[in-house]
Amino acid sequence: MTKPQVRFSSVLQRNLGVFQTNAESLKAKDFLVQTASDGVHFNWILGHVLHSRQILLEALGAEPSVKNTEILKAYARGSKTQAAEIMSSQDLLVALEVSQAAIDKALEDADFASPSPMGKGTLEDYFEFMTWFETYHAGQSGVLRRLAGFAGQI
Numbered sequence: 001m002t003k004p005q006v007r008f009s010s011v012l013q014r015n016l017g018v019f020q021t022n023a024e025s026l027k028a029k030d031f032l033v034q035t036a037s038d039g040v041h042f043n044w045i046l047g048h049v050l051h052s053r054q055i056l057l058e059a060l061g062a063e064p065s066v067k068n069t070e071i072l073k074a075y076a077r078g079s080k081t082q083a084a085e086i087m088s089s090q091d092l093l094v095a096l097e098v099s100q101a102a103i104d105k106a107l108e109d110a111d112f113a114s115p116s117p118m119g120k121g122t123l124e125d126y127f128e129f130m131t132w133f134e135t136y137h138a139g140q141s142g143v144l145r146r147l148a149g150f151a152g153q154i
């Protein structure tokens with residue numbers, strides 16, 4: 001893999017580790033603690049990141065690792081968090097692991113000089129943004145862990 005491919009894989013793997021670490025010891029109800037009545041919860045963040053990783057796979061020309069479009073729609077940008085609770089947080093964590101392997105495989109053939117799927121910049125620029133975006137949500141998972149009454153892990 002090229003240096004950008006290794007870098008993006010590493011960031012996504014690190015984020016997966018953050019989600020897994022922040023999920024340790026949490027029960028199903030703890031994943032649903034929200035920042036406010038209309039705020040996000042850990043379950044939604046996991047599903048939202050999984051949704052975003054499917055978009056990354058598509059940008060790489062790879063098959064999505066999740067085929068259920070109803071699940072992905074429940075976690076899409078702008079979706080309501082109540083609708084997102086259709087998949088258990090533990091299942092979402094497993095699905096994120098599967099997506100990591102799929103992305104790593106797809107990265108092997110990535111042409112980061114190709115145009116961004118967003119129409120501006122390159123595929124590398126797009127991956128820069130998407131890995132930042134996922135890291136933002138990884139940080140939120142630590143705050144939600146504390147709101148659920150657990151000590152910080154990182």
